[in-house]
Amino acid sequence: MCALFDPPEPRRVSPGEYPVWEQALALLNRDLTVTLPRLEPLQLLALPSYDADEPENVYVAMANGEWHGNHLDPISQDSLASALASVADAAQETVTELLWQAWPLCPEHGLGMHPREDAEQRLSWWCAGERLRRGPAHIHAAVGALDALGTSIRTRS
Numbered sequence: 001m002c003a004l005f006d007p008p009e010p011r012r013v014s015p016g017e018y019p020v021w022e023q024a025l026a027l028l029n030r031d032l033t034v035t036l037p038r039l040e041p042l043q044l045l046a047l048p049s050y051d052a053d054e055p056e057n058v059y060v061a062m063a064n065g066e067w068h069g070n071h072l073d074p075i076s077q078d079s080l081a082s083a084l085a086s087v088a089d090a091a092q093e094t095v096t097e098l099l100w101q102a103w104p105l106c107p108e109h110g111l112g113m114h115p116r117e118d119a120e121q122r123l124s125w126w127c128a129g130e131r132l133r134r135g136p137a138h139i140h141a142a143v144g145a146l147d148a149l150g151t152s153i154r155t156r157s
Helices: 019-035 074-078 080-099
Strands: 043-047 057-061 114-117 123-127 138-142
Touching: 019 043, 019 057, 019 074, 019 080, 057 080, 074 080, 080 114, 080 123
Parallel strands: none
Antiparallel strands: 043 057, 114 123, 123 138
């Protein structure tokens, strides 16, 4: 018997298809490697649209092809800053939901950090934890630069 509706099959994105998102994902994978060293790098996965006139949707997925959350906004390819923000949100959603843990964690507070853009459009991992004499929240490191901080930020197992 033939199914009336076959959902589209996802596919791995080939190198060079989405260069700005690939560049952003490479930065994110640096943070993933230092915080979750046993996890394989994240990948971009494309899912054809249900409507033939619409472009495919691209997701940030685990190495095994699983993902969680919304697809990347096509407009975010306009700049590396925008792509990095979009990919960071998607990567965090996938890792957090599929592993059932906050990622990445602030080493000082043990809280999940979130990507936040400053006035110069630099994206950093931001922690809501209080810091003595320095205000209620802090920037921990630039997205893609957690490896520069050493091993003290590894996620607790």
